[in-house]
Amino acid sequence: MQPGEIGSWVSTFRSMTDGPFQLNLWVPDPAPARDAKREEEVREFLAQWGPDVPAAAGDAVPPDFEAQCDALIVARPPIVSSVMGLFPRVYVERLRQHGISWFAVVSTLSEALEAEAAGADAIVVQGMEAGGHRAAFNPEKAERELVGLFALLPIVVDAVHVPVIATGGVADARGIVAALALGASAVQIGTGYLRCPEAEIHPAWADAIGQSAPEGTLVSRVFSGRPGRSIATRYVIAATGPDAPPPAPYPVQRGLTAPMRREANRDTSVDRLQAWAGQAGRLSRSDPAGEFTRRLWAEAQAMLAA
Numbered sequence: 001m002q003p004g005e006i007g008s009w010v011s012t013f014r015s016m017t018d019g020p021f022q023l024n025l026w027v028p029d030p031a032p033a034r035d036a037k038r039e040e041e042v043r044e045f046l047a048q049w050g051p052d053v054p055a056a057a058g059d060a061v062p063p064d065f066e067a068q069c070d071a072l073i074v075a076r077p078p079i080v081s082s083v084m085g086l087f088p089r090v091y092v093e094r095l096r097q098h099g100i101s102w103f104a105v106v107s108t109l110s111e112a113l114e115a116e117a118a119g120a121d122a123i124v125v126q127g128m129e130a131g132g133h134r135a136a137f138n139p140e141k142a143e144r145e146l147v148g149l150f151a152l153l154p155i156v157v158d159a160v161h162v163p164v165i166a167t168g169g170v171a172d173a174r175g176i177v178a179a180l181a182l183g184a185s186a187v188q189i190g191t192g193y194l195r196c197p198e199a200e201i202h203p204a205w206a207d208a209i210g211q212s213a214p215e216g217t218l219v220s221r222v223f224s225g226r227p228g229r230s231i232a233t234r235y236v237i238a239a240t241g242p243d244a245p246p247p248a249p250y251p252v253q254r255g256l257t258a259p260m261r262r263e264a265n266r267d268t269s270v271d272r273l274q275a276w277a278g279q280a281g282r283l284s285r286s287d288p289a290g291e292f293t294r295r296l297w298a299e300a301q302a303m304l305a306a
């Protein structure tokens with residue numbers, strides 16, 4: 001979100017509920033090195049999958065991070081979380097002064113230790129099963145350091161002194177109970193909720209999640225330039241194939257794929273959609289999110305009591 005959009009989103013949210021909420025910020029990478037020849041190859045490739053891509057499409061820039069940080073302070077959520085990096089020390093201090101807790105999302109043990117040393121109040125441990133972008137601080141390491149939640153979670157729990165929240169591949173009560181047994185204080189579910197009506201995702205994307213096998217998703221950079229796990233659609237398979245040009249870095253690739261992604265929203269098939277999905281998509285449910293949540297917790301409590 002642009003900084004100006006954050007306050008109005010929070011006002012709308014507060015007009016509908018007095019429940020607690022969390023706002024999440026991507027910590028930006030340094031500006032990418034541009035390579036006109038490589039971008040042209042990507043544009044030519046993408047023209048086989050959608051409309052012609054103007055050269056300027058790669059100029060897309062992320063929102064102003066400092067202005068986003070300021071907007072979060074004004075919005076005063078109980079919790080702010082970071083992903084793909086850590087907040088600067090001065091900002092951690094400002095959060096503390098305003099009584100806002102900081103949850104840091106990490107994907108490795110060393111990132112968890114860095115987050116604790118930087119003052120995180122809780123650590124969200126993201127296993128490589130997770131749908132969407134990988135939380136890795138350094139995109140160059142994101143594909144090499146693919147650590148699964150079962151190994152990562154107990155090792156982080158042993159190494160840090162703050163509460164740990166487990167995420168990645170959890171989508172039913174069995175996963176919740178397993179994460180709690182491995183030392184988590186809570187779980188965070190993403191893909192499991194995507195088929196709930198409130199998520200309002202494209203029907204082809206929802207169907208693909210419900211039918212996906214765990215091996216039917218792939219981590220790639222082909223949508224945004226940052227590694228993320230999605231359904232292995234026809235586009236993803238072609239764009240990661242030996243004949244495809246390597247994707248441009250984030251956010252250039254995101255800009256270059258925007259025309260195709262816009263057009264894909266009018267498709268009936270999942271082929272060109274940015275269909276983020278984790279490995280446990282088949283466990284997702286299409287019930288309303290509130291019902292799904294209550295059922296998950298009731299089932300988990302029954303399993304814990306047994």
Ligand SMILES: Cc1cc2nc3c(=O)[nH]c(=O)nc-3n(C[C@H](O)[C@H](O)[C@H](O)COP(=O)(O)O)c2cc1C
Nearest residue numbers: 083129130131132167168169170189190191276278
């Ligand atoms: C469509 C989608 C968008 C996501 N966007 C973000 C995001 O902006 N920030 C973030 O920290 N995590 C994001 N995530 C990751 C989730 O917070 C969570 O870590 C992940 O979905 C857990 O794995 P699961 O999908 O297997 O449940 C996203 C996940 C999905 C599926």
